[in-house]
Amino acid sequence: MNIDDYRRHSPYSDPGRHAALLDAVPPDIATVAATARNVIVHYRAGGVELPTERLDEVNCRWVDRILDTDQSRFSLPLSAERPTADRVAGCCRDHALLSVAVLRQHGIPSRSRVGFASYFTPGWHHDHVLAEYWNGERWVWADPEIDPAGDWRFDGYDIDPAAGLFDSAARVWSAYRAGAIDPDVYGVAPESPIRGAWFIYDYVLHELAHRQKDELLLWDGFDAMTDDFADADLTLVDEIAALLLAADDGDEAAEKALADRYATDTRLRPGSQIRTISPFSGTVSTVDLRR
Secondary structure, three states, rough: OOHHHHHHOOOOOOOHHHHHHHOOOOOOOOHHHHHHHHHHHEEOOOOOOOHHHHHHHHHOOOOOHHHHHHHHHOOOOOOOOOOHHEEEEEEEHHHHHHHHHHHOOOOOOOEEEEEEEOOOOOOEEEEEEEEEEEEOOOOEEOOOOOOOOOOOOOOEEEEOOOOOOOOEEHHHHHHHHOOOHHHHEEOOOOOOOOOOOOHHHHHHHHHHHHOOOOOOOOOOOOOOOOOOOHHHOOHHHHHHHHHHHHHOOHHHHHHHHHHHHHHOHHHOOOOEEEEEOOOOOOOOOEEEEEO
């Protein structure tokens, strides 16, 4: 993909009948991020206890469905403040996706980036999704989920890729394969068993999908993913991780190779249906992505 490909919506970021809501949001990153936080609350880290019947909102998946849910409660511009407890239940992926949707709506190249953040819990690397946009000169990492009023001690809207605050899944995988990190401190949370090498492996595939504008839920799974590391195709993910890192360094041939492999290798992308595992109930279901 080239930069202009990221100006256009994916099926996930397309607001559909809600386009005017996104048109009304000024496309500077601070406003875009504040809008995403106003619409979406993290289902387990948002500081509120959401009722059980609301938790399935985390599976809205598409921006138009997220906005359907929001507008069913608030028939208002996205800038009008929503009570925290009444915002749409989501996670970092949804904050990033809604931000990407607003930016694309204004023709700004943008995409979501999947990896691990070290700034939430000392000594732990949480799975996380950032928004990334082209500022006319370079790609910029921004975390729309975090409020800049907090004591973060770094610019959350221009995160330095060299600072080690956030690492792409590909970079983490490559470090693991080099024996440079402990994979067991990379996962959902310190108290969760969802962590380790198999989880990083799957996240490389998530990173590829998001880069190709299939902005999947973090609990989606498809062909090459596995929860049994004995079945993992390590060579395949080594190759994809190397291409992702080269593409990040500006290698156009690597960028093209990623797009070509994604288009031709069915192991690397979801088909018309995808399996998903509820993050709060553990229920496995199949979703038709063709809607």
